[in-house]
Amino acid sequence: MTTAHFYPIGTPGHAWGDGERAAWRARQVQQRSYARDVVEALQTLPGSLEVVQYGQLESITDSYPLLLAMSRDWDPALPTALVTGGVHGYETSGVHGALQFLRGHAQDYVGRLNLIVVPCVCPWGYERIQRWNRDAFDPNRSFRDGGLIVESASLMNWLAARDDTLLVHLDLHETTDSDADEFDPALASRDGKVWTPETIPDGFYVIGNSENPEPAFQQALIAAVAQITHIAPADAQGNLVGLPLQSPGVVWGESRSIGACAGVTDARFATTTEVYPDSPRSTPAQCNDAQVAAVVAGLEFALANR
Template identity: 50%
Template sequence: MTSSYPIGIAGQPWTTEHKTQWHKAQILHRSYQQQVVEPLLALSEQFCIEQYGELSYQQNYPLYVAFSKNWHSDKPAILVTGGVHGYETSGIHGALAFLQHHASRYEDNFNIVVFPCLSPWGYETINRWNPAALDPNRSFYPQSPAPEAAQFLQTLANKQWQFVMHIDLHETTDTDNSEFRPALAARDGKENHNWNIPDGFYLVGHSEKPQPQFQHAIIAAVAKVTHIAPADENHCLIGVPLEQFGVINYDAGKLGLCMGATNAPYVTTTEVYPDSATATPENCIAGQVAAICGGLDYLLTLQQ
C-alpha cells in the first residue's frame, strides 16, 4: 500500500526547508507540565525526582527521572522508560501509574529508576518525531543527533547505574499508517508501504538477548487486563515473524532503539493498541503497568 504526503517531492528526501515546513505545521494539543510534570513532582516524598536535562524548542522542556530514595548497591536495579515517542500516551501515564500505585511493593527487592517522558515536545504535539523530524527511538547511540536520546544516555553514563531489567513503554496506533509511516517515506524519499496494525498488545524483544521465558511471563500478566494481538495471516506482527505468541524480536542495538541502551539482560518494548474497539485510556495504562509488574514478578521468581 502506498500513499502520498503533502510535504516534499515524491522520490526525493526532504530538504531543510521541507523539515521546517513540517515543524511549523505542528500544533500543541496538551500540557506536559500539567499532565506529566506536576503528577511526577507530587511523588517527591516517595522518590528522588531529579531534573536531568532540558530540551529547548519553542519553549523549554525540563526532563525528569525518578528513582528509589532508599538505594542499596546490593539490590538489582530496574529501568522503566516512557514517552520515547511522545504521542504514545499510555507509556507515559503507565510509567506514572506504576510509580504512584505499584513501585513501593517492589522496593524491598529492587532499586527502581523511571524516566516517564523522554520526548515532551512529542507529547504536547502528539508526534513520533522531535522538531528536527528525527525519530528518537532510532537514535540511542553515541553522539546521537536527537537530544532526547543524547541527554538520556549521558545521564545513564553519569549515574553509572547498572540494570537487570529495562522495559520501554510504547504503543502501535492506527496513526502509524495514516500519518507516521507516510511521513517517514516522504522524509526519506522512498515509497511508503504500510503494515498491518496488530489488534492488541504485543512485545518486541531484543534479538541478541531474547529471554523468551521473561517475555512469556509479561504476556501472561498483560493478558489478564487486555487482549494480546494475534499474528496475521503470514504469522507475523508488523511484518516480523512471531517468536512466540504476542512476541517479536528486533536487533535493538543495530536499530538504535531505547531498549538497547543498557547492558540489562532482561529487556523488552511494550506495544499497546489504543485504537482497539475495546480499548479505553485506563485499560491501556493498565496494560503498561501489568507489563512492568509482570517482568518484575518474573525476576522475583529468579531470586527465590
C-alpha cells in the same frame, strides 16, 4: 500497494531538507501540556521516590526539564530496573502507564529493587501527539553513537555517568492507527522512499531484543497483560508488524543496532511493549493498566530469575 503522492510535504524520491523539516514542524500544534500532565504529576509521588532532572530541552519557543523518578534510598546491593515511556511522545499510555506505576506500585519495591522511571523522554512530541522530535528525528532510532538528539543524549549521558548495572529495562510504547495514516507515510516522505502500507496489529504485543530475547521473560509479560486486554494475533503471514511471531504476542526485533531505547543498556531482561489504543475492545484505562501489568510482571520475573 504503493503510491507516489502520499504525504503533503516533500517530493517523491527526494529526502527532506531544512525547508521540508520546517514545513513539517509548522504543521504540528500543541494539544496537551507536559508541565501539567507530567511535571506536576511527578511532584506528588510517594516519599520513597525522588525526582531528578537529567537534562533540559530548549528551542526558540519551548523549554522542557527532562525528569525522572528514582529510588530515594538507593542501595547498591540491590538490582536496578529502568522503565521508560514517551520515547514516542504520541504514545499516551507509555507516559501515563509509567506515572500510574510510580503512584501505585513503586512502593512495593522498596528494599527489593532500585527503580529509575523516565515517564516522558520526548516532551515536545508528547505535547503535539507526534512520533518525532521537533527536528523530525525519531527518538527511538537515536539511542546510539552517544545519542543523536538531545532527548536521547541527555538520558544516555546521565545513565553512563552513574554506571549502574541494570537487571531489567521496560520501554513502554503503543502501535496506533496513526502509524499507518500519518507516521509511516511521513517517514517514507522524509527519507525519499516509497511508502508501502502495513497492517496494524489489534492488541498488545512485545518486541524482545533479538540480540538477547529472553523468551520466558517476554511470555511472562504477555500472560500478565492477557488478564487486562487482548493479545494481538499474527497476520496471515504469521507476523506482527513484519516480524515473525515467536510465541503468542511475542516477536524479536533489533534494538541496540538501530538505536532503539530498549537497547540502550546491558540489562539482561529488556523489552519494548506495544499497546493498541485504537481497538474497539480497549479503553484508555485498560491501555494504562496493560502497561502497568507489563512493568510489574517484568520486574517480578527479573527478581525471581536473576
